[in-house]
Amino acid sequence: MTQLILRTAALCVGGVIAAAAAVAPATAWEPKGQGECIAPSNPGGGWDMTCRTTSAVLQKTGMFKESIYVTNMPGGSGAVAIANVITKRKGEPNLIVAASNALTFTVALGRTPHTYKDIIPIAQIGAEIGGFFVRDDSKYKTITDIVNALKADIKSVSFSGGSAPGGQDHMKAAMFAKAIGVDPTKIVYVPFQGGGEALTSVLGGHTQVGSLDISEATGQLEAGKIRGLAVLSEKRSTKFPNIPTALEQGVKVNYTVWRGFYMAPGTPADAVTWWTDTMKKMVATPEWKAEAAKVGMEPIYLFGDDFAKFVNKDADESRALLKELGFVK
């Protein structure tokens, strides 16, 4: 009997300690002082938007008590910022850096000596869906028409996109070519500075197919000036559910443009955990959902290790494809 009491008491004490231990990590680390978000682009660029929207939502919802200021560090498509963070900002717990596919290409093309293994990727907070778009009066009605045209004469269809060759809009077209069994190095891809210019070229009839993100094409889609032939994601876009996926049409291409953050190497593990959890909570708030919808981001998320694995795989696969296309030796 006494034994039982003792055992119960012991269990209780143990339980309390365990409970205390379980609570402890949540209260163990809280950011002190101001936060900083580095946008590796000029103000107004995609990374700048990522930083500003995130810091606004985190402050509005009270998840981050003090202010988070945005530092613009343009240069070399993220190369300057990643070098700076790794060499000068090691272990800073209040610092996050915006990233996206564009950084993957900087890494994969070897424009920086660093890789994702040198930094701590923490979260993907959304993604943009890409697709292929043609002018409303185009003779191409479905993606199959393009496939047939490419198979008959690969030079007969010209793609335009907003990124340099070896960048994401080109990769989408190259992956598409690969998936349908034509030579991806032979496709006609015309690079423009930004999706807007690429879209103008499609509207003017100078190129036939726009390889663009849905958010870039939204205005013209709504006006019926262009048609979407396929989106390159797993599921259809929430905004334009009438555009079928490439997968549905039997073309195996699945490629989304992710947006997220990384932290400096050497950051304490509990600070990394705190930021990862905070990002997880943030994307669930209505404030975030409203902001994300404005810029056309789809709710596709990844956190912590899953995200780190994903970006490393993304970089490896991009590198392999770039090698095949002759951009990497």
Added chain:
Amino acid sequence: MFEHLINGFAVALMPYNLMIALAGCLVGTLIGVLPGLGPTATLAMLIPLVFSMPPATALILLTSVYYGSMYGGSTTSILVNIPGESASVITTIDGHKMAMQGRAGPALAIAAIGSFIAGTFAVAMLTLVGKPIATYSLYFGPAEFFSLMLFGLCTVASLTGGNVMKSIVSTCFGLMIATVGIDLVSGAARFTFGNPFLQDGVDFVVIAIGMFALTEVVVTAREVRSGVRAEIVEPKGLFVKWSEFVYSLPSIGRGTVFGFLVGMLPGAGATLSTFIAYNLEKRLCKNPERLGTGDIRGVACPEAANNAASGASLVPLLTLGLPGGGATAVMLGALMMLDITPGPLMFEKHGAMLWALIASMYVGNALLLVLNWPLVNIFARVMRVPAKYLMPIVLVISTIGVWSLSYSAVDLVLTGAAGLLGFYMRINKYPVEPLILGLILGGKMEQAYRQALIISNGSNSIFVEKPISLVLLGLALLFLFLPMILKKSQQFNAARETAQAS
């Protein structure tokens, strides 16, 4: 439509919006004055502010800063021979000479008047025929753009009236500098020497500050010491005389029309329009030999052109949702953040707001004219600041301008090098303006050329097969060789006459 416009005025004239427009015009003028700070960077910096405003007000702020900067750009061009924006490079040619002749006041004033007329014309065109004319910009693909820019480059041959060969050398040097950075087509880094700061290329501001500001400081110091130039230039008359206004009115008209047509093409921009307008002015006006010697028309024409162009670049943005250039691309992003999807349906969905914006542009242009009137007075007095005080201040502001670009020491070193080169060029009478145009157009021109070749599968015949491109190429050849042919025939005639006489 006028009903919409009147409703728009009702919104634009609300005290709060009026205040924001005034603030935007002031900020715009200021960033126009400061070399280094351009409209694109400023608009981007204002984007966070936009979050906290009603959409109509936010748009009024952004656009007023944008066209306001074109008013301010001429100020430093005229006073200290440093263009505040790339679109004001041409203004230095006649503007600064006027200032050295003590006519800074009239130069500043005509720049404001020309800007007002051109800005208002551009808004009126947007109001009346926006959509139909915006579609004309779609005819310009890569091939047409290349030919247009080649045409632009050919105009520099006659810019300064001096040695054509020296102009061409200068242009080529600018084109060479433009090749630094990541090549848009192959993705390869060119001439970056492994430095990530050079991957994005050499900014116009870095070179312009070196070539204009540093050179000007050194040259002034030399001239003041040797007594060629007085410490102070005494102003003669502050405002434009009626006769001067009438004299420059046709130039303003031509500058406005050319500026508008070129400015509406995506990517061509205000800078190209000023070069083309100035050159056409030289062909079309009476007494063209006066241009380049401090002629008031040499200020009126490019200043009208750059304002018409900046207004025109809003036409495709607002009617079709297509961005025209750097600053309008930032505005496209701002529209999205305001939950306005840029596209052809904008006027149907957000009509009230856009009409308020258009109305505010009429108001803003008027505000800028009123605002610039007292500013002319103040700025003209800058000429009375002795050079030994003025030039160090110029040097400090310019250095900060370069540093603010990307906080990179590389930029400062390049500015220094550009200063040395600029000094050499100035002493040896190589014009600097062609170099600047080459630098600005080089990247876009190469890109357009290679885009066109990708489309044509490597065949150069695409440039003559497309009618618009063919016409532009023809004009380019004409402009390049016509002066030489005319000169030769004059010499021939003169020789024949002397032969007959003897």
